Amino acid sequence: MLHLKEEERGAFKKPFGELHSSITEIKKTLKKYKNNHQLIISIGDATTSNLIKEDITPDIGIIDNQIERKRSPLDNQFGYDHVQLNAANPPGTITPELCKIIKKAIGLYLSGFKILIVVEGEEDLAVMPCVITAPPGTVVLYGQPGEGVVLCEVDKFKDKTKDFEDKFEGELPWKSI
Numbered sequence: 001m002l003h004l005k006e007e008e009r010g011a012f013k014k015p016f017g018e019l020h021s022s023i024t025e026i027k028k029t030l031k032k033y034k035n036n037h038q039l040i041i042s043i044g045d046a047t048t049s050n051l052i053k054e055d056i057t058p059d060i061g062i063i064d065n066q067i068e069r070k071r072s073p074l075d076n077q078f079g080y081d082h083v084q085l086n087a088a089n090p091p092g093t094i095t096p097e098l099c100k101i102i103k104k105a106i107g108l109y110l111s112g113f114k115i116l117i118v119v120e121g122e123e124d125l126a127v128m129p130c131v132i133t134a135p136p137g138t139v140v141l142y143g144q145p146g147e148g149v150v151l152c153e154v155d156k157f158k159d160k161t162k163d164f165e166d167k168f169e170g171e172l173p174w175k176s177i
Helices: 006-013 024-035 045-053 096-110 129-135 154-167
Strands: 002-004 018-020 040-043 060-063 085-087 115-119 140-144 146-153
Touching: 002 006, 006 140, 006 154, 018 060, 024 040, 024 140, 024 146, 040 129, 040 154, 045 060, 045 140, 060 085, 060 096, 129 140, 129 154, 146 154
Parallel strands: 040 060, 040 140, 060 115, 085 115
Antiparallel strands: 018 146, 140 146
């Protein structure tokens, strides 16, 4: 399990991709990805909900039933057909279990399913294992509190994730999957 070093928390406040004010602002771009059958992963209850409101269903959604550390009023009520997977992932960590579930979700997506991963704990750092394990062409979206939504094209950031590995303590869980 990886634990984010306390002194490194600030490094994850900067967007891991392009920051946009809203899903609405990038709706045309997201439709293009969808039309090209590119995998779209959403991280966070608000981001996943906002995508669905814009009629863009994520292929893989990762939620923790919280929005900005408060119980989500959405309470896992996402109106699309999906397979639900569950993973434990305490705050400030990336667990091997979360990494395995993300990898399993990608396999299910490749078999034609939509997946919703419900995290017991916190999904905030899930962008790292998503970028590392996702196939080329994947797009990851996640909320940047108080600022908007980040669009991360994994092909542009796979190498950058290696720069962030030293900000954690522990074994890299994606090395074992």
